[in-house]
Amino acid sequence: MTPIRAADGCPPGRSITWSPSITLVPTRFCFNACGYCSFRRPPDPAGPFADPLSDAAAQALLEARPEAAEVLLLSGEVAPQSPQRRAWFQRLLALCRLAWAQGRLPHTNAGPLSLAEMAALGRLNASMGLMLEGLGPAYDTLHRHAPSKRLAVRLGQLEQAGRLGIPFTTGLLLGVGESHADRRAALELLAELQRRWGHLQEVILQPFRPDGAAAVLLTGAEQADLLVTIAQARAILPPEVHLQLPPNLWPLQALPDALAAGIDDLGGIDSSDVINRAYPQPTPACLTATLERAGFSLVPRLCVHPAWLPWLPAALQRQAHCAEARLLASRSSGSRSPWP
Template identity: 65%
Template sequence: MSPRSRVVTWSPSVTVVPTRGCFNACSYCSFRQAIGAADWLSDQQASAELSARPAAFEVLLLSGEVDPAAPDRLAWFSRLRALSLLALQHGRLPHTNAGPLRRGEMATLARLNPSMGLMLEGLGPAYELAHRRAPSKTLASRLGQLEQAGRLGIPFTTGLLIGLGETLQQRLEALELLALLQRQWGHLQEVILQPWRPGGSAEQATPLSAAETSDMLLTIAEARQILPPEVHLQLPPNLWPPSQLIAALEAGIDDLGGIDLTDVINPCWPQPSPAQLAEQLERAGWQLRPRLCVHDGWFAGLPAALRARALALRQNLQAAFESGLLASGL
């Protein structure tokens, strides 16, 4: 879809957290708990969360990571699989983002998840410093995961975490790597450009400065030039100044991502409601439209059972949108 179409998409979404326990310790993380100190979400708890959010067509399974060599890796992976199945049983579509997966793990989840995700985050010394206690976050590992997803034909979401101290040149190099992967495998359905914001407490929640905003707008425009046109460009609206939303769309953003009632990674950054966003966009001549976690352009390559579900749910999504059921985000 061309950003010139003046249509912007979002995915009505609920985030379900299998565990916050994580063997990495990224310097910026306010989500993580130590392995052993964190609970694992049961099916009963997840069912209650899904039942409370009937209009959330996407279930984002966002998990802390268990060391691939740890004895409880299998149990952790079984939870991811069970929660993916549970989402389908509730008539939703799971989208798992749980860090690097072995090929067999990724292939297993791809039979249940029509799309999956993993942020590239970025490259250069600022990321190496932030990830010095995060063994799974080497650049080689992340690129290897994106390639593995491409070989498996999984519609994939990735992106950059922007503002850790990287240069514009390093951002552009990261985008060039994503463009290369897309040209080779064709599986990158969307690239998130996520401004890094301290998210742990309300006191830390300082908005982007004018200079940071204009730097981001430049990056958005460069990303639109570098990435193939079929790759959607996504911006999380709660981390972005509302007064600059239209400028971001004019620069190349055409998707606002999965919008839940709260942002579990950045809880002190409130989510705008779809109704608020739609009204703001309409005033400027743009339209907000719902989508599933897998974008329309990637339906054709899905396993047959998932494709049939996605096609049926797309009709339900459109009906829910037209009847106003998606406006509140519930």
């Protein structure tokens, strides 16, 4: 596919976007063992679906969250050569179809995929994601038992998504012991990929926070350090790439500082976050009030940003219009509204 440039460059501005989202977890079983992960369960001999998310359970979760136009499929990984890989992949497709049947847009983040797997998911997903995480010795240590986190594998996946023309989310995990030079090198790799393919619609700058029973908030010094990186990312990445910060991992009252430094997107927000229970998401009303006091406005969006909508196949564009109608309906109904 010929790379297409995003049309509406989006430098940091006064509108900050977010996507009302619900997370479905097909399985937590994962053949990787990243040094920081509390999401993972070790692979079960009975297969990745020893404790399955059934269609009925997924349906019930979706119906309880009518405002969520985005369905984030976040899955533990099955090794490429595993005999269980096919069943795992078919389950991902089935959950995407379930999201479609309800007029929603899937966004899958399930680790590295073969070309055929990514192409098949790309026909059902308005956007997909895979964190680069970073490069350098700190990441090598964290990922020594995670074969799919090797830098070459991650870069190959980002390149493959570009070739397939899939609007894509990637990002960096920050604060694991990496240097500023490591961060700069990672951002320059992403900028180069974007100049080649134009498919990186957003880059997440995710502060690493330890899991546990209680949140460990970023210190003032850690915030100051990350603000430097946010500004550096804005300077290095092409202007159409949105910079995303998970708002549950940053002190709410200091959020305007991150926005002033270059963040313009708060990502998919699931009001009942199943991943980071110690770090609950702020409510849209809370975010709106904080942002308005600082001169910003909070604007809902689909998982695919508007500039990349024309990239999608016709059927996915029609699905995006259905999902948009869901956003508008929940805004006007007022019930469980994602809008303030």
